[in-house]
Amino acid sequence: MVILVNYDADDNLSVVEASEICLKCGVCCVVKGHSCHAQLDGQFDPKHTYVYDCLGMDSPSENPNIWLCVSCHKCEELCPYDVSPIRFIESMKAEAFENGRAHPVIFGEVANIVSTGFAFPLTTSSRRQRQQLGLEPLDESAAEDLMKIAEITGLSEKIAQYRGEER
Amino acid sequence: MRYSFFKGCFLPVRLPHIEKVSVNVLGELGVELKETQGFSCCPEPVGFLSTDRLTGMAIAARNISLAEEEGLDILTLCNGCTYSLRHVNHTLKADEEAREKVNEVLSATDHQFRGTVDVKHFASVLMDDIGLHHITGKVEKPLEGLTVAGHTGCHIVSPPEIMAFDDPFDPQVLDKMVSVLGSEPADFDLKTLCCGWTLTNYGDKSGSDKLLGAKLEAMHRAGSDCISVICPQCFYQFDMGQLLASRRLGLEFSVPVLFYLQLLGLAMGYSLEDIGLKRHRTKSSGFEEKILEVLG
Ligand code: SF4
Ligand code: SF4
Numbered sequence: 001m002v003i004l005v006n007y008d009a010d011d012n013l014s015v016v017e018a019s020e021i022c023l024k025c026g027v028c029c030v031v032k033g034h035s036c037h038a039q040l041d042g043q044f045d046p047k048h049t050y051v052y053d054c055l056g057m058d059s060p061s062e063n064p065n066i067w068l069c070v071s072c073h074k075c076e077e078l079c080p081y082d083v084s085p086i087r088f089i090e091s092m093k094a095e096a097f098e099n100g101r102a103h104p105v106i107f108g109e110v111a112n113i114v115s116t117g118f119a120f121p122l123t124t125s126s127r128r129q130r131q132q133l134g135l136e137p138l139d140e141s142a143a144e145d146l147m148k149i150a151e152i153t154g155l156s157e158k159i160a161q162y163r164g165e166e167r
Numbered sequence: 168m169r170y171s172f173f174k175g176c177f178l179p180v181r182l183p184h185i186e187k188v189s190v191n192v193l194g195e196l197g198v199e200l201k202e203t204q205g206f207s208c209c210p211e212p213v214g215f216l217s218t219d220r221l222t223g224m225a226i227a228a229r230n231i232s233l234a235e236e237e238g239l240d241i242l243t244l245c246n247g248c249t250y251s252l253r254h255v256n257h258t259l260k261a262d263e264e265a266r267e268k269v270n271e272v273l274s275a276t277d278h279q280f281r282g283t284v285d286v287k288h289f290a291s292v293l294m295d296d297i298g299l300h301h302i303t304g305k306v307e308k309p310l311e312g313l314t315v316a317g318h319t320g321c322h323i324v325s326p327p328e329i330m331a332f333d334d335p336f337d338p339q340v341l342d343k344m345v346s347v348l349g350s351e352p353a354d355f356d357l358k359t360l361c362c363g364w365t366l367t368n369y370g371d372k373s374g375s376d377k378l379l380g381a382k383l384e385a386m387h388r389a390g391s392d393c394i395s396v397i398c399p400q401c402f403y404q405f406d407m408g409q410l411l412a413s414r415r416l417g418l419e420f421s422v423p424v425l426f427y428l429q430l431l432g433l434a435m436g437y438s439l440e441d442i443g444l445k446r447h448r449t450k451s452s453g454f455e456e457k458i459l460e461v462l463g
Contacts, residue, residue, distance in 0.1 A: 037361035042374035073325035097218040117207035142207035
C-alpha cells in the first residue's frame with residue numbers, strides 16, 4: 001500500500017518519511033531524454049539510479065552526489081507515487097549547508113553573492129568589455145543590504161566559519 | 168510596455184554583448200527597460216535558493232520589492248533568474264507566514280515585499296505581451312533555409328503551475344518563436360535533456376561531456392545549422408562548454424549557438440557584427456557562410 005505523507009519543504013522529518021515510500025520503479029531516472037539529468041553523471045546505471053543513491057544512503061546529507069541535482073523537477077513530475085525526490089534532495093542540501101558541508105563551489109558562490117551581489121568574481125576584463133560596448137557599469141550597490149540580510153539569517157557566521165576552516 | 172529590467176549576474180558579467188543586443192532588439196519591439204538600481208543576483212536557484220532557503224527568499228524578495236517600488240513588472244533574460252524570482256513571488260504571495268518571516272528579515276533594509284508585481288521571462292513577453300504577429304511584422308530578412316535547434320532549458324518549464332511557460336516534456340514555444348523568423352525548427356532527439364551546466368560545475372566532467380556530446384549529436388543529426396537558447400547559462404554551456412567538451416570527445420562537427428534575441432536581431436536586419444558573433448567561442452565557417460547567404 002502506498003502512504004502519501006504531506007510535508008513542507010523545510011520539514012526534514014516528513015520529507016524523509018515521504019522518501020520512504022519510493023518503490024524503486026526507476027521511472028524518475030531511466031526514461032532517456034526525459035528523466036533525471038544527474039543520472040547521466042557516469043556513476044549511475046538503471047540498477048543503481050541517481051535517485052536511489054540519494055534516497056538510500058544512511059546519512060543522505062553527507063552524500064556528495066546531492067550537489068548534482070539540477071532542481072529541474074523532472075523526477076517530481078514523473079514519479080507515480082508522489083515521492084518528490086527533489087524535495088528530499090533540496091532538504092538534504094539545506095541540512096548539509098547548515099552543518100558546513102556544502103560543495104566548495106557553492107560556498108564560494110554564496111559568499112560572492114553576499115559580498116558583491118554577483119555570483120561570480122567581477123573581473124577587469126568584464127568591466128572593460130562593458131565599457132567598450134557602451135553599457136552601464138556593473139551595479140554593485142546591493143551588497144550593503146545583502147550583508148545585513150546575511151547577518152540576520154546567520155549566513156554571515158556560516159561563511160566566516162567556512163573561510164576559517166578553509167584557511 | 169515598460170518593465171523593470173532584471174539583468175541577473177551571469178549576462179552582464181560574462182556575456183555583455185548579449186545584454187546589449189537584447190536591449191536594442193526589445194527596444195525596437197516597443198519594450199522600454201527601466202534600469203532599476205540595486206538589483207543583486209536573483210539568487211541562483213540550484214546552489215543558493217535550495218540550500219539556504221530563508222536568506223535566498225529574502226534576497227529574491229528584496230529584488231522583487233525594488234520593482235514594486237517602481238510599480239513595474241520585472242522582465243528577465245534568464246531561465247534561472249525567472250525560476251528563483253517566480254518561485255519566491257509565488258510562495259510569498261500565497262503564504263502569509265513565510266511573507267511575515269521574510270519581511271522581518273528585510274526590515275534591516277529599506278524594503279518590504281508586498282506581492283504587487285509579476286515576473287516575466289522575455290520569451291513570455293514576446294509571446295503574450297508583444298505577440299508573434301507583431302514580431303512577424305518586424306522581420307525584414309526571413310531566415311529561410313536555416314534549421315535551428317531550439318533548446319528551451321529546464322528551469323523555465325518546471326513546475327508548470329509556477330512557471331506557466333511550456334510543457335516540460337514536449338516544449339513547443341521556442342519552436343514557434345523560431346518559425347516566426349522564417350527559419351525551420353529542428354526536430355531532434357533528447358530535446359528536453361538539460362544542457363549539463365550544473366554537472367559541469369558540481370559533478371564529474373566526463374559525465375557532463377557525455378551528456379553534451381549526446382545532445383549535440385542529436386542536434387547535428389537533425390541537420391541543425393545552429394542552436395537557439397533563451398538562457399545565458401545554457402548559452403555558455405553550448406558555446407564555451409561545447410568548445411571544451413568537443414576537444415575531449417573528439418567531435419568532428421560543431422553546432423554554433425545564438426541567444427534567441429540575437430537570431431531575432433538578424434531577422435530584423437542586424438549584421439553578424441551587431442549581434443557580436445565574433446565573441447562566440449564555438450565557430451563554424453559553414454554556419455557563417457550560410458547565414459551570410461540567407462541574409463543576402
Ligand atoms: S530535480 Fe534533481 S533529482 Fe529530480 S530529476 Fe532533476 S536533477 Fe534529478
Ligand atoms: S522516486 Fe518515484 S519514480 Fe523514482 S524510483 Fe521512487 S517511486 Fe519510482
